[in-house]
Amino acid sequence: MEIFGYVVIGIVGALLLFMILRTVFTRPKKLETSDYVAQEINLEEVTAHLVGAIQYETITMSDNSQDGSKFLAYQEYLESIYPLTMARAEKTLINKYAVIYKVKGSDESLLPVAVLAHQDVVPADEDGWECEPFSGEIKDGYIYGRGSQDMKSQMIVALDGMETLLRSGKELKRTVLFCFGHDEELRGTEGASCISEHLLSQGVRLEYVIDEGGTILDGSIIGINKKIALIGTCEKGYADFKLEVEKDGGHSSTPRRKTSVNTLVSAINRIEKHPVRPTWVKPVKDMFKALAPYMNPAFKFVLVNRDIFSPILKPLLCLISPFTNCLMRTTSATTQLKGASTPNTLPGVASANVNCRINIDETVESTLAHLQKLAGKNVKISIEEGYINPSPVSDIDSNAYAMLEKTIKEVYSEFLVAPYPFIAASDAKYYYKLTNNVYRFTPFEKTVEDANRIHGLNERIEIAQLVAGTRFFVRLFENTCC
Ligand SMILES: [Zn+2]
Structure with missing residues (x-):
């Protein structure tokens, strides 16, 4: 038992050392020299x-x-x-x-x-x-x-x-x-x-x-004392899903236990309670990789060891702000609801529109399957016109990206630059x-x-x-x- 204890302490110690060394050796890129002279602008x-x-x-x-x-x-x-x-x-x-x-x-x-x-x-x-x-x-x-x-x-x-x-x-x-x-x-x-x-x-x-x-962000929300220029390297997908429940309508003075509205609202509640699970897509990993060297020690330690902290970090990023949440997952928002046209009628059909912004590792089809599974078989879901799958992810190892990054750093001398998924x-x-x-x-x-x-x-x-x-x-x- 004693030996087992020493082995556990040894493994934890080694892991901690590995994480600390990883953090220490993550350093900012050396600043390139530049011949930039700002143009006179009229x-x-x-x-x-x-x-x-x-x-x-x-x-x-x-x-x-x-x-x-x-x-x-x-x-x-x-x-x-x-x-x-x-x-x-x-x-x-x-x-x-x-x-x-x-x-x-x-x-x-x-x-x-x-x-x-x-x-x-x-x-x-x-x-x-x-x-x-x-x-x-x-x-x-x-x-x-x-x-x-x-x-x-x-x-x-x-x-x-x-x-x-x-x-x-x-x-x-x-x-x-x-x-x-x-x-x-x-x-x-x-x-x-x-x-x-x-x-x-x-x-x-x-x-x-x-x-x-892309956007220019104040880095203080992620422990960076600088402005950050984010370059969008991909776009999330877009789809509106129409949820419909058909049941006998009638007069509202004699309601049944399960009306079309009840079924629809329960389905919407399940969808809101069980969002698509968060994942690390490449542009988000690249974003944290580019920014980690400039973060304060605590943020840096966590982000450099993102793979180890992942089980806590993913849900945490979803909770911190709507912005970090939408970087991590497909989001859905119920935007329209329709029932009866008069106040004393049980609607024969109740419908809702759920607007989804689809993460780049998902598709319109996989999102439909996710919604259908949660909504249940009594809810008919159709995809509205105008949907679009997520875009591919642009190359950040290209000369063009390097030149764009260089240009931003020259014109806005104090800015950090990182790729991110445009939402x-x-x-x-x-x-x-x-x-x-x-x-x-x-x-x-x-x-x-x-x-x-x-x-x-x-x-x-x-x-x-x-x-x-x-x-x-x-x-x-x-x-x-x-
Ligand atoms: Zn525009």
Whole structure:
């Protein structure tokens, strides 16, 4: 018995030593030297460009047969404010309103890059806005308006970046394709999807794709005393599931014990109580691997030994915040419920919509199977139109990723950079046929409060952010296209 005790102490001691050594030898990467000199940016000009862009009410059309002349007028506007870029650009309209501006580089042996943005914006009711939503009004250092964040600002700083580069006299060697869809807010099937099909039919391969997404986070929530730039390397899937229960209806004065509503609500409760189990998908492992060296000792010890702490860590991350929860698993949210149309009727059919964001190791089908198993055989579940499986995961060992990381570190000198799974949807998912280097990064810092204004009231962007955003694109073009 005594020997057994010594053996156990020995094993635990060895394991602890192993974990401590692993932590000690996880060190930050050495800083690379850089010749970066920040470009002078004409803030007045880029501000005016964005204000003008917001004034075009390019609200997503519900179908492509509607009059989309507002998109063509918006393109004419872009063509008028970027003389150097547009003089070199070859324009191709795709499916009437999506557009590619091909800015040719001098070396045709280099694969082109694609800079994505969407021209469309979600609608904006004037009620509750401090400024008229399509005025682009400037107030207290902010530009207000629909699209000021999502995502005319990114389109404008990308084009201003190219214009600034060309103005500086630098030679553009690699071709840049500015690919602007017009229905991202409705799924991108008429815009981005058609652009990527067109490029595929032309035999185009891309060096990399950059689109909106990613974010700049305050690292303090995970024990890091720095800002963190997250690059989205994949997208979760999306599906709406319709749950329906059919039972005899009737008058509510003589209810049965199990009505269609009872059965439906019990099914929803089981779904909420038994979410899909959390897993470590590659982008999340890569994210923690990139950030662990910079964490405070306690966080670092746990994250470096993630495999050993996994049984505690996975449920803990699901509990800490909605953000870490959705990184770890497929999420489901009941968003709509329908019963009888009058208050004194037992509905013959009760239905609900469950919206799922599907983790990259799952599929729409596996999620359906999970829901059906929990809901039981009395609940009919169908998949609504518009579902999409999770995207592939982009390469982070590529030269393109390394250049993107370098660019961010140069422009925002104190930032850490890490990959992560993008939890919303973007046009970028349609481009995996053309390259495995599909990245999502939005080069603006914003408060959580301002980020919450996206698609909501009083969407706005701080004017000062346009300088860093334009510098980011100038430097990205210098690093990868010159
Ligand atoms: Zn967007």
